[in-house]
Amino acid sequence: MAVALEAHGIGKRYRRRRPWALRDVELAIPAGSITALVGPNGAGKSTLIKGYVGFERPTAGRLLVDGVDPWRDRGAAIRRIGYVPQAASLYRELSVSDHLAMAARFRPAFDRPMAERRLAQLDIPLDVSADELSGGQQAQVGLAIALGTRAPVLLLDEPLASLDPLARREFLHVMVDSVRETGATALLSSHVINDIEQACDRLLVLGGGRKLLDVSIAEARATHRVVEAGVAIESEGGDVLVGRFPGPLGEPLALVAGAGSGGRPATLEEIVLGYLAAGRVRPASATGDVAA
């Protein structure tokens, strides 16, 4: 299996006496996958993505983009990356067309006709300046630029955060279509679990700067169940309590991992909530009763 994004013992601390933003993270994201990067604020999601783009220097360990260390050879790493930041980051003085031309100037392999086609499909005019576009349109321009680079790796740092549901849906649709078409690898950081479920095939959960879960979404679904707090877990089935979290009505629930048969299959949102709860209240790895 080819690996597009790697992290080897990665750690990042912004100041010496401050807590670690990332700690001992090991990753191997397979090429061609669309991985959802999930975690609460301050989990280290943006730090990880910025590390891959060469915007942050790791304090410890090593990151690799398609085999290239972005801090040692940033130029080579950047050529392999299409990046969509949280805010669209467009120049308000420039038109959409200027942005595409600028991207082509920096990246000779930039596929301008493809980017223009995608924007035309979304009825985004090329001759208007960026500040005349809505937030959703600006995000689409950012995505069109990133996709136009034809980079093998696409890094999306919470691009959906400020978009309305329709704009989010359109954004993901364009992204997934393009990634599937080109065989690129995408790492999408987001808080919106429903969106992730539609678009991604892998799930990476970070909490407190550490990796909490890194599996395919299918595997995550197959191996996690939700039980009501107070129900005894079948220890002979190898079930492991992951974490407790409140249900939609405030009822206490617990996420368990393993091949047991109690409870019901967990939704992706519950899997994420369970691991985030586990990340918040450590340690949560004991097998046994989950009575509150």
Add this chain to the structure above:
Amino acid sequence: MTRFDLRIAFRLHRFEVIGFGVLVALLSIAAVITAVQLDATGYGTHCYTGTQTPACEAMGRAFWGLQQTQVPMVQGILVALPFLLGALVGAPLVARELERGTSRLAWSLAPSRLRWFVVRAVPALVVVFGLSFVAGAALDRLLAATQPGTDTANAFAGFGIRGVVLAARATFVFAVGVTIGAVMGRMLPALIMTAVIGSVGIAGGSYVHGKWLASEAVWVVTDTGTGNPGDLFFDQRIRLADGRTLTWDQVYEASPPMVDSTGGPPPGSQMEALVVPGARYGFAEARETAALAGASLVTLGIGGFTVRRRRPG
């Protein structure tokens, strides 16, 4: 650097370029018109070297009237404009990209941030130097009109606030602004720091160059006490008939005082002035310009290094 790069640079800075371009053009025209008006008064060396004629008095009134009203206004604004231009174009150049977050897009696309920096900085530098040079040339012309009888191409009058030195100083302020903006990443603080550091840098450089020029000064015999018109004057002394040299304090403190009946130097003595001859102006101008160009390049180099290493904001 392509036409596209220049077009983008212009689009990003069109307000500053057009605003300052219009201001420099208008004020340069005003300076030249004022110079022509000064020339047209006819006031010249013949009016203050011989007996004052009624015609000279009239010409003098017109000449000094302009000198006291129009000249300081035009000169003051035109001198300040290049420094403002340097600071207002330089400080936001990188800081604005960092503050608005556009650097995230640009730096994620550009394999070389240094190239991105050069493409951004060079057109702005050319604009700052070009407009400042126009202002400096207009001030050169105005100064020549305010100093009738002086060859201002060989005169230290207005050193640093005219000609190519003015453009070099504005370029230095620009370079300081770019680098401080890259370090601080915020426009307003960068602008304030540019004003402070740029002023200190210019004043410090001027002081050092002044000391350097003083070390090159020579004693010349003079009737006026300050050397020839256009010389850079530093000191004055009296050479007595017996060859001794005294300061004015020593002349007055001598007992009995050595001054003549009018309070002038003792009979048979000569006044000497410590000056850098005006003929050295071109050399001094070229030297300060070269030093400022070097300092600007080094400062921009630090800016480029900062851009390579820093977070995009």
